[in-house]
Amino acid sequence: MARSDDASPPDYYARLGVRPSASREEIRAAYREKxxxxxPDQNPDDPAAAERFQKVKEAYQVLRDPERRAQYDDVRAARKRLPDGLTINQQAPAGCSGYLWRVLAGMVAVGLFLVLEALDVWAASSVWTIGLAVGGASLVAGGIAVLLARQFPDEATDVMVRLTQSEVLMRADGHTTFRIDWADVRTVRPRDDGRTIELVVDRTAARHLxxxxPVLTRVERENGRAILRLDLSDTDVPRDVLFSFLRETSAIPAGPDSAAPRSASG
Structure with a gap:
């Protein structure tokens, strides 16, 4: 997602052969020597002499100017602080939504058993009568259980999202939810709430996703692409660390609409 000016800066100090703490006088003396x-006049037979001389000159033009040198040092320091990867963890409390449908389904099954008991089905002399009653009750209980399961989906309680220089990975309760290379990601879009990001990926990369x-909250497919919405509001990563990593990692693509966060509605 890094802009061209966010790429790793050249080591101007190494070009001049001085330490980062060198004084202006030391830098000037080193430049004259280099x-x-x-x-090129000293190396007429070396076709690369002009390029090397230009690199030395470029380094000196930056380091001799206090303001440009300070900006350069800030960029170098920021790059050193940037981790190779960012691991985001969420250990959500085990909510009741994932268990509620099971409880309700169990209550339905008990209710149907009581209905069969009240109808004195178990006392029927015909095995077919008992079989049909039990089979019908099982179908009803199973259908209701499926409907309830759709209304109350399970939520993962141990989620890890790993952002590296090459890919984004999500694991939920020990199982890999998705692993997508940045090459398959078209855009990374932060939203206004500062805790939600959207990944616009090639549709094939999220075919069965x-x-x-509570982290991967939406998967939308449209026009050959898929939009994955990650809600990181309850994770352990600070907002500034997350967006600094997204901004400074050159492998992460920045689309035309990623400069400003999008609205959190919708």
């Missing part, structure tokens, strides 16, 4: 050694709340 410039003389690399000047379904929502896995």
């Amino acid at each position: 410039a003389q050694a690399t000047h 379904r929502p896995a709340p």
